[in-house]
Amino acid sequence: MRVISGERKGTRLKAVPGSATRPTTDKVKESLFNIIGPYFAGGDALDLYAGSGGLGIEALSRGCDHAVFVDKQTKAIQTIQENLRVTRYEANATVYRQDARQALDELITSGREFKLIFMDPPYHAETHETFLQLIEANHLLTDNGVVVCEHGSEAELPERVGRLEKIKVQRYSDVITISFYEYASTEE
Template sequence: MRVISGERKGTRLKAVPGSATRPTTDKVKESLFNIIGPYFAGGDALDLYAGSGGLGIEALSRGCDHAVFVDKQRKAVQTVTDNLKTTRYESKATVLQQDARAVLDQLVLKGQPFKLIFMDPPYHAEEHVPFLQIIESNRLLTDNGVVVCEHGSDVTLPDQVGQLEKIKVQRYSDVITISFYEYAVTEE
């Protein structure tokens, strides 16, 4: 596992020890960043269920200003912290060992919107729709932002959640599918 592109391209990242997390493969990571835009001119990223932190670190390497990494597992938080040290992004990151829902509730109170939101919950605990509802109803996504939902291929997410519209679905295997959401464009 490595940083695919940007200022830290090629830097190796640690995986979370054990089998409790499944990191997004380099191939899938490269493909999804090609879809959402290969490079960014600032903005903040939110990596829910961060695991090793690979998606948020990739966003930082490609130009995001700051990333918030959330995972409730101690081993995952330590791995994210180690990977941030390796990539020298500690000052551009906030790492939280908390439940993803609790963090979303805190972010609602702060009113902090993100350009990129990555959601990759365990496949047995698909929480995308309620989280999308929280994100949409509380404007936690910037107008030009994208929510990236990694989920089991046996799950079909809705085409629309409030103002959030599914803009693309990319199936990578019999196991992994990613759905992309952004705010629906309104005709004036």
């Protein structure tokens, strides 16, 4: 695993030890950033179920100002912190060791908004629709932002959740699919 592009291009990242997390492969990561825009002029990223922190770190390397990383596993938090040290992004990051829903509630209360939101929950416990409803209802996404949902290929995510509209679906294998959401120009 490595940073694919941007100011920390080529930096190797550690994976979370054990089999409790499934890191997004470099090939999938490169493809999804080509879809959402290869580089960013600022903005914040939210990496829910962050695992090693690879997606949030990639967003920082490509120009995001700040990233929030959320994971409830101690080994994942330690790995994220080590990867932030290696990439020298500690000052550009906030790390929450807690359940993703609790973290979302705190972020909603604080009034935060994100240009990029990555959701990659364990495939056996997918909660995308609930989280998309929370994101939409509480304006966690900026007007020009994108929500990236990695999910099992057998799962079918809704075409629309409030103003959030599915703009693209990219299937990478029989196991991995990514759905992309942004605000629609009109509400149905």
